[in-house]
Structures are given as C-alpha cells and as structure tokens.
Amino acid sequence: MNLTAQLDVKLGGGAMASPSNASRIQDLSISSLTKSYDGQAPVLRDISFEIHRGEAVALVGANGTGKSTLMRCCLRLIEPDAGGVKILGADITGLSRKALRDVRAQAGFIFQRHNLVPRFSALSNVVHGAQAWSRGPRTWHQALASKAVREEAMYCLDLVGLADFAKRRVDQLSGGQSQRVAIARALMQRPRIMLADEPVASLDPKAGEEVMELFVRLIKSQGLTLFYSSHHLEHAIGYSDRILGLRGGVVALDGESNSQNVNSLRGLYD
Numbered sequence: 707m708n709l710t711a712q713l714d715v716k717l718g719g720g721a722m723a724s725p726s727n728a729s730r731i732q733d734l735s736i737s738s739l740t741k742s743y744d745g746q747a748p749v750l751r752d753i754s755f756e757i758h759r760g761e762a763v764a765l766v767g768a769n770g771t772g773k774s775t776l777m778r779c780c781l782r783l784i785e786p787d788a789g790g791v792k793i794l795g796a797d798i799t800g801l802s803r804k805a806l807r808d809v810r811a812q813a814g815f816i817f818q819r820h821n822l823v824p825r826f827s828a829l830s831n832v833v834h835g836a837q838a839w840s841r842g843p844r845t846w847h848q849a850l851a852s853k854a855v856r857e858e859a860m861y862c863l864d865l866v867g868l869a870d871f872a873k874r875r876v877d878q879l880s881g882g883q884s885q886r887v888a889i890a891r892a893l894m895q896r897p898r899i900m901l902a903d904e905p906v907a908s909l910d911p912k913a914g915e916e917v918m919e920l921f922v923r924l925i926k927s928q929g930l931t932l933f934y935s936s937h938h939l940e941h942a943i944g945y946s947d948r949i950l951g952l953r954g955g956v957v958a959l960d961g962e963s964n965s966q967n968v969n970s971l972r973g974l975y976d
C-alpha cells in the first residue's frame with residue numbers, strides 16, 4: 707500500500723483530495739518565470755505551471771536545479787528576473803511592499819531549517835504565527851498575547867501533538883519536535899496556501915515519515931493548497947496529487963502522482 711492509501715485508511719478513507727475533485731481555482735500561477743544569479747546562466751528558464759485550490763503538488767529535482775529558488779520566487783522572497791507570479795489571485799510581481807506583505811501573510815512557508823526563536827518557548831513561537839493577521843507586541847510572546855491568541859496557539863500545538871511541550875524552550879526540543887512547532891506556527895497564520903521547502907529533510911527516517919504524514923493530514927483536513935519540495939521520492943509520490951520535476955532549468959515533468967513511481971522519477975537525476 708502506498709503512503710497515500712495508508713493515510714486514507716488512517717483518515718477513514720476519502721479524506722485526501724484527488725486531482726479530479728480538486729477545485730479549478732488557481733491558487734498559484736507561474737508564467738514564463740526566469741531567474742539567474744549574478745549574471746550567470748539562468749537557474750530557471752521560462753517556467754510555467756498552475757496549482758489549483760486544494761491540490762498538493764510535489765517539486766522534485768537534483769541538488770542545485772532551482773527548487774528552493776522557485777519556491778522563494780513564488781512569494782518574491784527572491785526576485786525573479788522575468789515572468790509572472792500570481793498567488794491567491796494576486797499578481798505579486800508589481801505589488802507594493804505593504805500589499806506584498808498582506809499576500810505573504812496568507813501563505814505559510816516551512817523551511818528545511820525551521821527558523822524558530824531558540825530561546826523562546828514552543829508556545830511563544832507559535833504565537834508569532836499570529837503576526838500574519840495581527841500586529842503589535844501582543845504577538846511577540848505568549849505572556850503578552852490575548853487569551854484568544856494563546857488558546858489558538860495551544861490548539862495548533864495540540865494539533866501537532868505537542869500540547870505538553872508548550873512551555874519548553876525550542877532549543878530543548880528534538881529536530882522532529884521543532885519541525886512540528888514550525889508547522890504549528892505556520893497553521894497559526896491561518897494560511898490559505900502552504901509552501902514547504904524540504905520540510906522533513908533534517909529528520910531521521912522515522913521522524914520524517916511521522917512529521918510528513920501529520921503535516922499533509924493537517925493541510926488536507928483544512929482544505930489548504932500545498933506546494934512542497936522533497937528529495938524523498940516516496941514522499942513526493944505518496945503525499946501529492948501531482949509532481950513537478952525540474953531538470954536543466956525547465957519543468958521536465960508535470961504529471962499526476964498516481965502515474966509515477968520511484969523509477970520513473972529517477973530519470974530526473976541522471
């Protein structure tokens with residue numbers, strides 16, 4: 707049984723959105739995107755694709771093919787040289803800083819290194835996620851947060867199975883626990899789309915499997931759109947509806963996950 711099927715069984719079946727029942731609203735649309743660094747040959751050349759609401763799309767490709775560059779270009783954390791990026795209906799290529807911030811606030815982003823504040827508690831780190839929709843000191847620390855924000859942060863920690871660790875400093879958590887806190891913080895943003903760049907790459911195989919499964923289950927149960935990169939080909943196939951493969955700076959593969967297997971994807975790495 708593949709991972710998607712296993713997850714379906716755990717969820718009681720049918721809880722994973724399939725491409726056929728995914729909405730056709732485009733939550734991410736990339737058109738003719740090109741990016742080079744320091745006048746070198748382009749890393750990304752004329753990249754175009756769409757991701758629809760509720761879809762989970764995996765991005766694969768060898769080291770250095772531009773996966774992180776592409777994911778960051780989706781939120782203009784890196785500026786593309788040319789091309790269009792529309793996210794959640796907004797064309798972000800020409801947006802002001804303020805308007806761009808408002809769009810980014812609706813997108814959760816999980817990095818391989820989770821960027822938590824190490825000396826703060828798990829709960830305070832999750833409270834920081836509220837900065838996506840609320841400004842000011844009351845989102846800086848759990849002790850300053852309103853009761854409603856603290857309760858929502860506790861709820862998010864509970865979702866990732868860490869309610870008992872709320873007061874623990876994150877530099878005293880394991881890698882897998884820290885990555886769960888990062889997921890809770892991203893959920894606290896109340897995002898509409900989630901981008902995750904190798905979200906479990908730093909975890910051991912067992913923790914990686916557990917965290918990936920939890921992450922995708924939470925995303926799917928909230929009907930969020932997901933775009934994630936992974937070098938773990940079973941994760942790429944098992945948790946996505948569709949796979950994009952980068953090779954030589956272009957999209958060399960764009961296909962439904964259930965028609966892919968590990969061997970067919972290996973061709974991207976030759």
Ligand SMILES: Nc1ncnc2c1ncn2[C@@H]1O[C@H](COP(=O)(O)OP(=O)(O)OP(=O)(O)O)[C@@H](O)[C@H]1O
Pocket residue numbers: 743744749767768769770771772773774775776
């Ligand atoms: N800030 C930068 N300045 C110059 N070159 C960069 C910069 N960031 C990335 N690159 C180069 O761009 C290319 C794509 O890098 P990127 O990190 O996007 O690849 P990746 O597919 O995410 O790789 P990995 O699988 O190792 O994470 C690489 O050749 C890298 O050296």
Ligand SMILES: [Mg+2]
Pocket residue numbers: 773774775903
């Ligand atoms: Mg990368």
